[in-house]
Amino acid sequence: MELSERKKKILRAIVDSYIRTAEPVGSKSIAAMPDMNFSSATIRNEMAELTSMGYLEQPHTSAGRVPSPAGYRLYVDELMRNYRLSIDETQSLNQALEAKMQDFGDVISQVGKLVSQLTNLPAYAVASPQGKVSVKRFDLIMAESNSFILVILTSTEAVQNKLIRLPLEVSEQDLKLLSAVLNASLTDLTVDEITSEVLSRITRSAGPAASLVPIIIEFTVHVLQEQQHSDVYLTGQVKLLGQPEYQDVSKAKQLLSTLDEEMIAHLPEVISPDSKTQILVGPEHIAQELKDTSVVMTRFDIGDGMQGMIGVVGPTRMDYAQITARLSYFAENLGRLFGKHELPPPSQKEEE
Amino acid sequence: MELSERKKKILRAIVDSYIRTAEPVGSKSIAAMPDMNFSSATIRNEMAELTSMGYLEQPHTSAGRVPSPAGYRLYVDELMRNYRLSIDETQSLNQALEAKMQDFGDVISQVGKLVSQLTNLPAYAVASPQGKVSVKRFDLIMAESNSFILVILTSTEAVQNKLIRLPLEVSEQDLKLLSAVLNASLTDLTVDEITSEVLSRITRSAGPAASLVPIIIEFTVHVLQEQQHSDVYLTGQVKLLGQPEYQDVSKAKQLLSTLDEEMIAHLPEVISPDSKTQILVGPEHIAQELKDTSVVMTRFDIGDGMQGMIGVVGPTRMDYAQITARLSYFAENLGRLFGKHELPPPSQKEEE
DNA sequence: AATGGCACTCTCGATTTGAGAGTGCCATGA
DNA sequence: TCATGGCACTCTCAAATCGAGAGTGCCATT
Numbered sequence: 001m002e003l004s005e006r007k008k009k010i011l012r013a014i015v016d017s018y019i020r021t022a023e024p025v026g027s028k029s030i031a032a033m034p035d036m037n038f039s040s041a042t043i044r045n046e047m048a049e050l051t052s053m054g055y056l057e058q059p060h061t062s063a064g065r066v067p068s069p070a071g072y073r074l075y076v077d078e079l080m081r082n083y084r085l086s087i088d089e090t091q092s093l094n095q096a097l098e099a100k101m102q103d104f105g106d107v108i109s110q111v112g113k114l115v116s117q118l119t120n121l122p123a124y125a126v127a128s129p130q131g132k133v134s135v136k137r138f139d140l141i142m143a144e145s146n147s148f149i150l151v152i153l154t155s156t157e158a159v160q161n162k163l164i165r166l167p168l169e170v171s172e173q174d175l176k177l178l179s180a181v182l183n184a185s186l187t188d189l190t191v192d193e194i195t196s197e198v199l200s201r202i203t204r205s206a207g208p209a210a211s212l213v214p215i216i217i218e219f220t221v222h223v224l225q226e227q228q229h230s231d232v233y234l235t236g237q238v239k240l241l242g243q244p245e246y247q248d249v250s251k252a253k254q255l256l257s258t259l260d261e262e263m264i265a266h267l268p269e270v271i272s273p274d275s276k277t278q279i280l281v282g283p284e285h286i287a288q289e290l291k292d293t294s295v296v297m298t299r300f301d302i303g304d305g306m307q308g309m310i311g312v313v314g315p316t317r318m319d320y321a322q323i324t325a326r327l328s329y330f331a332e333n334l335g336r337l338f339g340k341h342e343l344p345p346p347s348q349k350e351e352e
Numbered sequence: 353m354e355l356s357e358r359k360k361k362i363l364r365a366i367v368d369s370y371i372r373t374a375e376p377v378g379s380k381s382i383a384a385m386p387d388m389n390f391s392s393a394t395i396r397n398e399m400a401e402l403t404s405m406g407y408l409e410q411p412h413t414s415a416g417r418v419p420s421p422a423g424y425r426l427y428v429d430e431l432m433r434n435y436r437l438s439i440d441e442t443q444s445l446n447q448a449l450e451a452k453m454q455d456f457g458d459v460i461s462q463v464g465k466l467v468s469q470l471t472n473l474p475a476y477a478v479a480s481p482q483g484k485v486s487v488k489r490f491d492l493i494m495a496e497s498n499s500f501i502l503v504i505l506t507s508t509e510a511v512q513n514k515l516i517r518l519p520l521e522v523s524e525q526d527l528k529l530l531s532a533v534l535n536a537s538l539t540d541l542t543v544d545e546i547t548s549e550v551l552s553r554i555t556r557s558a559g560p561a562a563s564l565v566p567i568i569i570e571f572t573v574h575v576l577q578e579q580q581h582s583d584v585y586l587t588g589q590v591k592l593l594g595q596p597e598y599q600d601v602s603k604a605k606q607l608l609s610t611l612d613e614e615m616i617a618h619l620p621e622v623i624s625p626d627s628k629t630q631i632l633v634g635p636e637h638i639a640q641e642l643k644d645t646s647v648v649m650t651r652f653d654i655g656d657g658m659q660g661m662i663g664v665v666g667p668t669r670m671d672y673a674q675i676t677a678r679l680s681y682f683a684e685n686l687g688r689l690f691g692k693h694e695l696p697p698p699s700q701k702e703e704e
Numbered sequence: 705a706a707t708g709g710c711a712c713t714c715t716c717g718a719t720t721t722g723a724g725a726g727t728g729c730c731a732t733g734a
Numbered sequence: 735t736c737a738t739g740g741c742a743c744t745c746t747c748a749a750a751t752c753g754a755g756a757g758t759g760c761c762a763t764t
Contacts, residue, residue, distance in 0.1 A: 061713055153501070161513055249599050249600075252601065
């Protein structure tokens with residue numbers, strides 16, 4: 001059932017105020033706002049109703065009201081006013097972006113740091129492959145007489161390599177052959193498609209270097225698995241300690257303990273695939289410990305069969321309007337940068 | 353001037369007790385210990401002297417005594433009893449080590465996590481190159497018609513690579529030539545030795561592919577700089593919140609804000625090059641914010657021109673004996689593992 | 705239906721109080 | 735001369751008390 005306009009107005013005012021002050025808000029302070037043409041008594045009545053409808057909560061009799069999760073949900077979905085970035089903001093945002101992104105280094109972590117800095121909250125950045133990853137190309141390079149380098153180019157345009165010491169004498173010719181066999185039989189296969197059947201076929205035709213096949217396969221599978229996984233970078237957790245809701249150390253500790261990369265990795269499971277920016281309010285998502293917490297996240301374009309996502313974790317009470325605005329702006333420009341500069345995609349980060 | 357045996361005994365008892373309980377310790381509780389054949393009054397006198405000598409401090413008149421930094425220093429240098437690892441401990445330590453280290457992936461971060469888990473404190477792991485890093489070998493691999501892969505093998509045995517799109521048509525022959533030139537002129541040079549003179553020489557002899565030289569050089573320099581840098585991994589910061597000294601959020605926040613990778617990177621500067629395990633007590637080191645904090649660190653062998661270091665950050669009040677013992681044991685076995693299994697050294701971690 | 709008024713509730717900070725822990729020092733005794 | 739028992743004194747900490755302030759719910763009035 002729809003809320004009356006007046007109720008909406010009041011609910012919005014309450015959430016706004018609570019977001020600013022982190023204090024329960026009372027009828028009087030609402031009535032005192034310009035633009036509120038009702039007496040505090042009227043507002044009290046409305047607030048009582050909003051409470052019984054589940055949009056507000058009362059920490060105790062005779063304290064002000066606090067938005068409930070449902071209240072927040074309604075707020076972000078319908079009530080929230082758009083936040084317009086000021087010129088200053090867009091400028092400093094652009095600057096930061098330009099400055100950091102020129103740099104080499106692990107892009108995904110740079111992005112994460114930037115978002116955290118920008119919002120003054122913990123932030124994360126994720127790069128995950130769209131669809132299944134396969135190997136596009138193998139190269140075996142003789143390094144020294146007793147070792148060679150295995151280089152794998154994946155469908156996500158990532159290059160991974162490994163220095164392998166030879167267990168036996170193998171000539172450059174033998175490696176060439178093996179390389180050809182690999183490229184013929186093992187490319188374009190996803191990790192699930194690498195069956196024992198495929199394996200034995202390769203081994204049979206690999207010639208003198210057949211003994212290397214298991215090592216190579218192991219590494220290949222590892223690379224594919226790793227590439228298939230999302231690359232998660234989380235930073236700025238400490239910023240939560242600045243928020244009034246985490247002045248209690250044990251609460252803070254509990255939250256910070258669950259707030260790790262692994263937890264973030266589960267987030268994509270809950271998001272709906274169509275919407276761009278998404279807000280998860282409190283108990284809506286996975287971990288119990290996050291019940292006073294919200295997550296704002298948005299996608300960005302990253303190219304090369306990869307998908308990017310950035311997000312911010314904060315108290316349910318955070319400034320959704322502002323955060324959402326900044327995040328979307330950031331994501332947009334990030335997409336532009338990736339398109340324009342042909343930056344190395346984060347998938348090229350390697351761990352071996 | 354030397355302390356009397358009795359003073360040492362008392363000081364040791366006080367530090368031991370304070371480490372266990374985090375409470376100021378009074379004369380009575382010391383006197384009550386078995387093995388203390390003096391009355392509380394005697395101990396009071398001794399404590400008064402120890403205090404005026406600077407080894408103890410009093411939070412306020414009529415509280416117990418607390419070790420001062422000087423007191424800790426003396427304790428770790430002379431008084432501390434060796435902690436013997438129990439069979440159980442060595443076993444679970446070995447197990448954890450075996451289990452984690454089999455795994456591929458970024459070794460340095462695995463080590464860090466393990467140490468943190470093992471000590472229940474924030475821990476870090478660092479891999480830094482011994483001496484100057486240079487390039488050992490270049491390879492240029494034609495990938496597709498319009499791009500190639502640049503592979504660099506450094507003196508730290510790290511393999512780094514980058515997919516480079518060709519700005520113009522270049523034949524495989526041209527790349528071969530360029531590769532030969534690079535290997536002839538640019539190997540074994542440290543980053544400082546890559547002068548503009550060297551550059552122009554290379555460019556002159558590079559043939560049709562000369563236009564690629566700047567890109568390659570840029571990447572090379574970047575790789576060398578990155579390899580020259582220590583690779584730092586820090587984890588488990590949140591564990592500090594479990595310690596009684598950080599129940600005050602603002603203190604905790606302050607500390608956690610300074611405790612980042614960058615801070616850790618400065619640690620090696622303060623350690624003396626000869627000793628293996630080292631303990632930094634409170635104000636002895638860099639940052640003001642760390643004054644109630646200690647660091648225990650130790651080296652480990654990592655091979656391939658790299659040096660490893662692991663360390664633990666904790667309250668000054670931490671159990672030095674235990675931590676030191678575990679850390680050294682860990683470091684030893686780590687060294688053994690690196691030697692034995694020929695694990696990929698952490699320097700092979702790559703970020704591009 | 706909106707409002708002014710009022711009694712009632714609950715929290716929070718300030719203040720008080722007493723118990724407990726610990727000290728410093730002195731007089732005593734080996 | 736050094737260790738010890740005793741004692742008065744200090745300081746903290748937790749619990750108890752108290753009053754102000756904020757906010758509510760409801761009722762009578764407009």
